[in-house]
Amino acid sequence: MASLKDIANECGVSVATVSKVLNGHKEISGTTAQRVMATAKELGYMPNSAARALKTNRTYNLGVLFVDDTKSGLTHEYFSTVLDSFKVEAEKNGYDITFINHNIGSRNATYLEHCRYRCVDGVMIACVNFFDPQVIELVHSDIPVVTIDYTFDNHISVISDNVSGMQDLVQYVYSMGHRRVAFIHGENTSVTASRLTSYYKTCMELGISPPDDYVQAALYHDTRVTARCTKALISLPEPPTCILFPDDYSYIGGANVLREAGLRVPEDISVAGYDGIHILQALSPRLTTLKQDTDSLGRIAAQKLVELIEYPKITLPGTTIVKGSLLEGDTIMRIGE
Amino acid sequence: MASLKDIANECGVSVATVSKVLNGHKEISGTTAQRVMATAKELGYMPNSAARALKTNRTYNLGVLFVDDTKSGLTHEYFSTVLDSFKVEAEKNGYDITFINHNIGSRNATYLEHCRYRCVDGVMIACVNFFDPQVIELVHSDIPVVTIDYTFDNHISVISDNVSGMQDLVQYVYSMGHRRVAFIHGENTSVTASRLTSYYKTCMELGISPPDDYVQAALYHDTRVTARCTKALISLPEPPTCILFPDDYSYIGGANVLREAGLRVPEDISVAGYDGIHILQALSPRLTTLKQDTDSLGRIAAQKLVELIEYPKITLPGTTIVKGSLLEGDTIMRIGE
């Protein structure tokens, strides 16, 4: 690989001159600059990112921290689409991305250590256990961090608007005439808390008060538990006319139960999901759901992180809330008087 | 960040000594080694990968090249699961992964240039257009490369066994009594070629010869075109009793058509997919499909790449063929005399 020195020799100038030309410093004469650029091209010069990083302490590498035990977020459509748009935006800004884990060579390392080892300029954190001490340590280090779907005080985060999302969903099913609206929710996270609170609040505002057994605790992305909850709901003396599922995927578990029970969707029972994943919009009847704007989530996270890295002094901590949008499918039946 | 020099000063030894201790060279006395290790830990020493890379020309970074226009392979379940297992295995071996694209800073670069810039030790290539000149350039460079689902002569590749996969599928539906087996295939790639050839060959061996209009050209992952093909098939004077779809996802397009036509699966018509993606195993009726072993594909690709990097002299080019497995779901009806 051709280096600055090779170009310098070839052109009969110093390494410093070549460096300056290639970095666009204005103090080198036009003729020299021309000559240097030409030889650089001729020699197929590529800067060496390691050398540059060593000198400047900037790698133009962003760390991405996803869960890394068992199955990673990669296999989860919501997160993989967020990651995808994060990647696109990061690359547009000249940054590459590297996954953070806890291996350095054969040795075990904390996330923070791994970030330091790789000298990442910043880290995006999503889809992890935000109470993990290693995550907390990383967040409170001097490395620029942006989190998705969780906010650390005095830091930058991007979160999907679960409050308005749930509100839209409940208001919509209400407007379709539903008064007995059940909610199967996911595991105990801040996301779930937002949705659950919003569900209760919106119901109250609309003057309906769901009985306790209309609210069932399940897990995200788990068809089995959701199936069980669905069964419980339809066996109630006064079953709901509409069920809101933890997410689109787990709805599949419920759908099977409904079919087995001889209940048609939406004629006999209405349902809605959450996420807006692709395949359920292809499947008929098209699932009514709240599509999270994964595209914006990833893109904004990347923008914020780059901003924080490049203008640390003038970047304020804060949370960007990204609204989702209601996808009106065919699974909510209009009912009522 | 503490450096070797800090440790050296603290211990009153030279930088060289510290380096040797930390790299486990045997020539340093036990007592010194102990002391150095203790101070290293105390100071929270982390090696600097950039400095190390600069000196050794090894980054312990693997490039991953996925399609990077519009939507990346990240959002495609088959590839994202392959990537996931690749990542896990790479990390187990002490390598991190970095996505290859064609940006270097704000400048446009070829894939090869990007790899050189980042000094990756090797590259895994999957889910790209293998006829892209930039991909070919990269493959034929001096950078170690492993490809997935495509073989370059005299290089290392890992491919899913589409021949035996298709054979298993056809033999299975035959054994269930089907003689009129249609095949909707994906776009023109080497994967499709294998499956198509295997379909014809297996049919012939079983003594059935599908008429031309039983073979329909569609696209992978596209429900619309698949829907059209499905419609065509069921409108034939003598429609098939079983349809093999390009992949599980595109089957959804067909499923909708079948339902609208009043055909029940599997009572009125049998179907099978390809891939074994998660959600279709949750949905009832469970789709009969050929599950590709994405776990092995990614893992073996990582192993081979690491081997090629670490033992270039004794690593032979060649192709590893990874068999899939038939997932017997509920969408193939037993028929016949």
Added chain:
DNA sequence: TAAACTTGTGAAAACGTTTTAGAAGTTTTT
């Protein structure tokens, strides 16, 4: 007792950059 190893250590060079301070030459100002 000298010669030949061993063992533990360090000095120094090298990897490819960026950057600072300043030299040399040229132009402008006084």
Added chain:
DNA sequence: AAAAACTTCTAAAACGTTTTCACAAGTTTA
């Protein structure tokens, strides 16, 4: 004509490692 200011360039240091070679001291062999 001298001083000041600008332009163009370079030498050298630095970033944090790894590695080669040499040296000293101790140990064995002849």
